Amino acid sequence: MPKVTMRVNGRQVSGEVEGRTLLVQFLREGLEMTGTHVGCDTSQCGACVVHVNGAAMKSCTTFALDLEGAEVKTIEGMAAADGSLGVIQQAFQDHHGLQCGFCTPGMVMSAAALLAENPKPTEAEVRHYLEGNICRCTGYHNIVKAVMAASGQDVSAIAAE
Amino acid sequence: MPKDGIGASTKRREDIRFLTGNGHYTDDINLRGQTYAVFVRSQVAHGKLNKVDTSTAAGMPGVLRVFTGEDFAAVGGVPCGWQVTDKHGKVMLEPKHPVLAQGKVRYVGDAIAVVVAETEAQARDAAEAVVVDIDELPAVIDMKAAVAGGPLVHDEIGSNLCYDWGFVEENKAATDAAFETAAHVTTLELVNNRLVPNAMEPRVAVGDYERSTGQHTLYTTSQNPHVIRLLMGAFVLGIPEQKLRVVAPDVGGGFGSKIFHYVEEAFVTFAAKVVNRPVKWTAQRSESFITDAHGRDHVTKIQLAMDKDGHFLALRTDTYANMGAYLSTFAPSVPTWLHGTLMAGNYKTPLIYVNVKAVFTNTVPVDAYRGAGRPEATYQLERVIDKAARELGIDPIELRRRNFVQPNEFPYQTPVAVVYDTGNYQATMDKLIEIADLAGFDKRRAESAKHGKLRGLGVNCYIEACGIAPSHLVGQLGARAGLYESATVRVNATGGIVVMTGSHSHGQGHETAFPQVIADMIGIPADSVEIVHGDTANTPMGMGTYGSRSLAVGGSAMVKATNKIIAKAKKIAAHLLEASDADIELKDGKFSVAGTDKSVDWGSVCLAAYVPHNYPLESLEPGLEETAFYDPSNFTYPAGAYACEVEVDPDTGKVKICSFAAADDFGNIVNPMIVDGQVHGGIGQGIGQALLESAVYDENGQLLSGSYMDYAMPRADDVPFYTVDHSCQTPCTHNPLGVKGCGEAGAIGSPPAVVNAVVDALQRAGHTSVTHIDMPLSPSRVWAAMQA
Numbered sequence: 001m002p003k004v005t006m007r008v009n010g011r012q013v014s015g016e017v018e019g020r021t022l023l024v025q026f027l028r029e030g031l032e033m034t035g036t037h038v039g040c041d042t043s044q045c046g047a048c049v050v051h052v053n054g055a056a057m058k059s060c061t062t063f064a065l066d067l068e069g070a071e072v073k074t075i076e077g078m079a080a081a082d083g084s085l086g087v088i089q090q091a092f093q094d095h096h097g098l099q100c101g102f103c104t105p106g107m108v109m110s111a112a113a114l115l116a117e118n119p120k121p122t123e124a125e126v127r128h129y130l131e132g133n134i135c136r137c138t139g140y141h142n143i144v145k146a147v148m149a150a151s152g153q154d155v156s157a158i159a160a161e
Numbered sequence: 162m163p164k165d166g167i168g169a170s171t172k173r174r175e176d177i178r179f180l181t182g183n184g185h186y187t188d189d190i191n192l193r194g195q196t197y198a199v200f201v202r203s204q205v206a207h208g209k210l211n212k213v214d215t216s217t218a219a220g221m222p223g224v225l226r227v228f229t230g231e232d233f234a235a236v237g238g239v240p241c242g243w244q245v246t247d248k249h250g251k252v253m254l255e256p257k258h259p260v261l262a263q264g265k266v267r268y269v270g271d272a273i274a275v276v277v278a279e280t281e282a283q284a285r286d287a288a289e290a291v292v293v294d295i296d297e298l299p300a301v302i303d304m305k306a307a308v309a310g311g312p313l314v315h316d317e318i319g320s321n322l323c324y325d326w327g328f329v330e331e332n333k334a335a336t337d338a339a340f341e342t343a344a345h346v347t348t349l350e351l352v353n354n355r356l357v358p359n360a361m362e363p364r365v366a367v368g369d370y371e372r373s374t375g376q377h378t379l380y381t382t383s384q385n386p387h388v389i390r391l392l393m394g395a396f397v398l399g400i401p402e403q404k405l406r407v408v409a410p411d412v413g414g415g416f417g418s419k420i421f422h423y424v425e426e427a428f429v430t431f432a433a434k435v436v437n438r439p440v441k442w443t444a445q446r447s448e449s450f451i452t453d454a455h456g457r458d459h460v461t462k463i464q465l466a467m468d469k470d471g472h473f474l475a476l477r478t479d480t481y482a483n484m485g486a487y488l489s490t491f492a493p494s495v496p497t498w499l500h501g502t503l504m505a506g507n508y509k510t511p512l513i514y515v516n517v518k519a520v521f522t523n524t525v526p527v528d529a530y531r532g533a534g535r536p537e538a539t540y541q542l543e544r545v546i547d548k549a550a551r552e553l554g555i556d557p558i559e560l561r562r563r564n565f566v567q568p569n570e571f572p573y574q575t576p577v578a579v580v581y582d583t584g585n586y587q588a589t590m591d592k593l594i595e596i597a598d599l600a601g602f603d604k605r606r607a608e609s610a611k612h613g614k615l616r617g618l619g620v621n622c623y624i625e626a627c628g629i630a631p632s633h634l635v636g637q638l639g640a641r642a643g644l645y646e647s648a649t650v651r652v653n654a655t656g657g658i659v660v661m662t663g664s665h666s667h668g669q670g671h672e673t674a675f676p677q678v679i680a681d682m683i684g685i686p687a688d689s690v691e692i693v694h695g696d697t698a699n700t701p702m703g704m705g706t707y708g709s710r711s712l713a714v715g716g717s718a719m720v721k722a723t724n725k726i727i728a729k730a731k732k733i734a735a736h737l738l739e740a741s742d743a744d745i746e747l748k749d750g751k752f753s754v755a756g757t758d759k760s761v762d763w764g765s766v767c768l769a770a771y772v773p774h775n776y777p778l779e780s781l782e783p784g785l786e787e788t789a790f791y792d793p794s795n796f797t798y799p800a801g802a803y804a805c806e807v808e809v810d811p812d813t814g815k816v817k818i819c820s821f822a823a824a825d826d827f828g829n830i831v832n833p834m835i836v837d838g839q840v841h842g843g844i845g846q847g848i849g850q851a852l853l854e855s856a857v858y859d860e861n862g863q864l865l866s867g868s869y870m871d872y873a874m875p876r877a878d879d880v881p882f883y884t885v886d887h888s889c890q891t892p893c894t895h896n897p898l899g900v901k902g903c904g905e906a907g908a909i910g911s912p913p914a915v916v917n918a919v920v921d922a923l924q925r926a927g928h929t930s931v932t933h934i935d936m937p938l939s940p941s942r943v944w945a946a947m948q949a
Binding site for chain 2: 018020028029032033034035036037038039040041042044045047074075076078079083085089092093094096098099100101102103104105108123124126127128130131133134135136137138139140141142143144145158
């Protein structure tokens, strides 16, 4: 089987993969990094979003072999070295932006990509950007609030926690 | 009182692992030597299964074994947990649900064969090579056609009518008589659209078998591992409970769909013993759509009889409820006892008669989905009241107020069996009017009109029965299980506590909220309490989480066990303080002798219990661990009032939700932040049902909306911020915490608000013939209504 080498969360990794092996399979099964989830088979739900060379990407529709030499970042790479939560992660906890936690890794990675390109998004911009991430638990209220809070905006006027 | 006790919006401790990729879901489990199962499923809705040729598949690379229905001929069918008796006193028809199809296939997705192979890809490749010979039969999808001589889904039971239920049968004649003389009757026919639950985590099951001990383990995405152990062990595979462990670790949402015992769970447990290796099955989303039990799917005619002033005199309904092709675990209870008993709503209607015909069709089984029967009751009732208000020319809020059960009338015996213990519907309506700023609606409507949009306002109430359920009552009603809950509270020698609960958290935040209760009771920090759940090996027998029952029933069991702990700890403290235990008071984690300055702290008492050197051993056992089972004496009755404002685009029929407000009475609240989140999520799902979601079958039984490309899940840009309030609190009178449950309210209360709002928008715009539009209110349906 062919071999692929990439950097995941700053660490160089390599492994043998089939041509059909998806990035999410390489992460979950090859590297035993199970933080990235699979919630659908049509590239719609966004539970599998990671960053590839700085851009948000659905790892369920990306072949591992295509990522030779790429820089991949996953949810496991979002906290500080001492384990403390990053700004977006902390905002999700502070504003109860997650319940069952299954969509959460993809939400956080999408939110990080949004804030990298648009540091102060409006409510409408957050909602539009997260259109490719489905959450069944929260009704999105606290997710949108958390992303806006993570961008440094005052969300205290938004109703309830 | 500790700062993180009852009433504090404590941040969730479970979030840390979920936010860092350290959640532990079933698909994250990979056992040594694990094999992979891939199912061969029926691609036709109805057919005679002639032959399943596995010879090619069996010889393919990596294949260990191919299973067919023959392998399961000797084991039981997947059982149904509720037996409904119909209006003639006849028990429901209950066809066998085999693990793998035997002789016939009955819906698209029905399991025919399974390949177990070394890798998932090998299993999938080999599954493609299983040759299935089926003579396709005409499928029956429409419920009315199914009971009007349509093809039989199950030949051996001779009918597609599972039961014909009347409730309350003794009220039927009086109800009909009231309609004869009523000043006004409002009639509405409607569909409660079929939904796919769509928890974001697809179902997964991993079976393991230890030959040397004969011990089975099933890891599964379940809301109630003990229920799965009981049903699968006793009824399907014949494994005694002491030889079967069921583990449901982190579960990525349930909404009812993960209550039920599914054939895949029985398969992996069975197969692991046969191949003597762990067997894992992970659903693909397209597989979830055709195998997870669907929700709702009722077709109803409702009639409301009133006097000339709009006082409700009688209510009667005729409902067809889809069961799908087989009876899922709790399916028969949903359109009956979880639906008919709620038809009084928040109102004093003296006579009610509900008829429900449950029907088999060639579709995926239908069972409880968030709210389960109560959304169906609320939707029809609150829609017919809105229509009645329009017909009578009475303001819809005023019509509701005129018929409310009044605050001084509790406990209130409804004509549909249940007794509401407490409530204040005027108060939640008053609160709603305030938080939704209904006074400002006309101004907002004028503003919308300036932009060419039709604005409408929809208001409704809801009531639900939660905290399921008194076992003696549900036993009489056909439940084949008790519905108590359990907790073991284990105090460690150094004062920390572990609570092992039969409740299961799959997003509800039990790991944070349950410790808040104990912190409050003992006066210790909440972070010295840990919650263990989801494993039959280390939790007492409990019935799990659904029906907004965890805090009301599971929390009550925990309180009961903690009270036993406190009583024993007081005896230990009395010994240490050389006082009578009647004089011992516990406050802020310290035991004191009343009226003195003598005290001993919590930790010292715990240590004495486990290092009993100075201890009343002659009268008291060492240790500090207690178990309690709590069986509720009644349901709880959360209630509230909801308001939705919409804008309809007159050119396209597209509906935009402008605002949504919810005033709920959940009784006492442990963690307001979590409660708000539960309501938000419910509203999101309710808006999804009202505007977007629908499981659509064609006449051949193919599920047309079988992926996220076709089934419109609510996305972030489909919904607004919600305004929620739960300051109206009438505590439950019969459980120790005074709590009612909040998990389903949003999904129950929101669909009628949305539909009422859209009809209101169209009516105000002069479309006076539009009195109803069936959900989902897609642009095409709304546009078509405007053209009528």
